[in-house]
Amino acid sequence: MLGEGILERGLGDMGQAGKRSTEQPLRLGVIGVGVMGSNHARVLAELPGVEFVGVADPDRRQASFVAQALGCSAVDDFSTLLDRGLDAVTIAAPTHLHREIALACIARAIHVLVEKPIASSADEGRDIVGAARRAGVTLMVGHVERFNPAVAAIKDALRGEDILSIAITRVGPFPPRMSNVGVVIDLAVHDIDLIRWFTDSEIIEVQPQLSSAIAEREDIALLQFRTASGVLAHINTNWITPFKARTVHVATRKKYVLGDLLTRQVTECFGFQPDGSYSMRHLSVGHGEPLRAELAAFVAAIRSGSSPAVTGEEGVASLEIAMRCLRRAEIEALPQRIGPRRVVG
Numbered sequence: 001m002l003g004e005g006i007l008e009r010g011l012g013d014m015g016q017a018g019k020r021s022t023e024q025p026l027r028l029g030v031i032g033v034g035v036m037g038s039n040h041a042r043v044l045a046e047l048p049g050v051e052f053v054g055v056a057d058p059d060r061r062q063a064s065f066v067a068q069a070l071g072c073s074a075v076d077d078f079s080t081l082l083d084r085g086l087d088a089v090t091i092a093a094p095t096h097l098h099r100e101i102a103l104a105c106i107a108r109a110i111h112v113l114v115e116k117p118i119a120s121s122a123d124e125g126r127d128i129v130g131a132a133r134r135a136g137v138t139l140m141v142g143h144v145e146r147f148n149p150a151v152a153a154i155k156d157a158l159r160g161e162d163i164l165s166i167a168i169t170r171v172g173p174f175p176p177r178m179s180n181v182g183v184v185i186d187l188a189v190h191d192i193d194l195i196r197w198f199t200d201s202e203i204i205e206v207q208p209q210l211s212s213a214i215a216e217r218e219d220i221a222l223l224q225f226r227t228a229s230g231v232l233a234h235i236n237t238n239w240i241t242p243f244k245a246r247t248v249h250v251a252t253r254k255k256y257v258l259g260d261l262l263t264r265q266v267t268e269c270f271g272f273q274p275d276g277s278y279s280m281r282h283l284s285v286g287h288g289e290p291l292r293a294e295l296a297a298f299v300a301a302i303r304s305g306s307s308p309a310v311t312g313e314e315g316v317a318s319l320e321i322a323m324r325c326l327r328r329a330e331i332e333a334l335p336q337r338i339g340p341r342r343v344v345g
């Protein structure tokens with residue numbers, strides 16, 4: 001097996017998860033080191049307070065490429081990695097494997113950060129949440145956009161404000177590798193999470209418009225929402241725009257906040273006057289890498305035993321809304337698919 005022999009540390013540490021003192025580094029590994037997981041591994045290998053044990057991926061070439069670059073060990077079967085005695089893992093394997101892998105980790109009392117979406121379905125997500133709760137391990141979901149400093153600046157600007165509406169655009173060209181999900185699960189789920197987080201309220205109404213221009217799955221989505229607190233929100237997302245754009249506009253009773261999540265410019269308009277004039281200021285935005293902040297928050301939650309920044313329940317709630325959009329759009333498209341009703345007689 002790839003990496004056997006390199007993995008020499010911690011064979012006597014099995015079953016020790018959750019028993020480490022705050023002085024000891026946490027032993028972490030990454031399961032699935034494709035596009036996202038290799039970034040997890042890069043960040044974790046340098047994160048203070050972490051002993052980065054290794055990576056697991058059945059793609060041996062990819063696993064050893066990542067392991068060699070970072071000077072850690074590689075295995076092709078995730079349970080072999082768990083045998084090394086880990087305190088925590090991040091799971092960045094394909095979404096349809098999240099449930100199986102997360103449950104296996106939790107069964108060994110290993111803390112888990114699972115990439116977004118939490119699972120393939122809300123029921124599978126709930127299985128992970130229930131198991132983590134019963135085992136008393138930390139479960140966090142990788143909604144990394146919350147850790148984008150521009151998003152954090154928007155959240156700060158909205159503190160104490162009466163939010164009226166939110167408009168989010170997340171568009172770009174077709175992804176180089178086709179996955180088996182469309183833009184709602186791949187992209188809009190980020191923004192569903194942001195809408196729920198900005199408003200501190202649940203989405204209670206969804207009005208989706210979906211279309212498949214090039215792909216088999218939906219590649220254009222216009223999603224409208226109403227939250228329990230009465231906020232109207234919409235997401236415009238697609239894979240048909242030749243350039244990437246990610247913007248957030250929020251109207252409150254007293255302010256209009258505009259954020260560009262790529263350039264990380266956040267501006268607020270305020271002091272509206274009857275003559276139409278208003279003031280404008282750029283807000284200060286941090287420079288940190290979102291993934292680093294996310295993984296540091298995961299480690300901090302494990303150490304403190306406090307609720308992680310993005311809980312499993314929140315991951316399930318956002319996935320559930322995304323699924324509702326897909327189901328609703330499917331139902332509404334039904335008459336067109338069947339074709340016009342034949343008039344007999």
Ligand SMILES: NC(=O)c1ccc[n+]([C@@H]2O[C@H](COP(=O)([O-])OP(=O)(O)OC[C@H]3O[C@@H](n4cnc5c(N)ncnc54)[C@H](O)[C@@H]3O)[C@@H](O)[C@H]2O)c1
Binds near residue numbers: 032036056143144
């Ligand atoms: N937070 C974000 O912004 C973001 C961005 C991209 C992807 N993701 C999520 O990350 C996850 C992975 O996406 P990706 O784009 O990196 O996919 P990817 O295909 O690039 O990587 C997945 C990796 O998992 C490996 N794998 C397959 N079966 C495995 C198993 N049994 N055990 C361990 N590894 C296994 C594959 O060999 C591959 O290397 C998905 O859930 C996706 O939704 C999140």
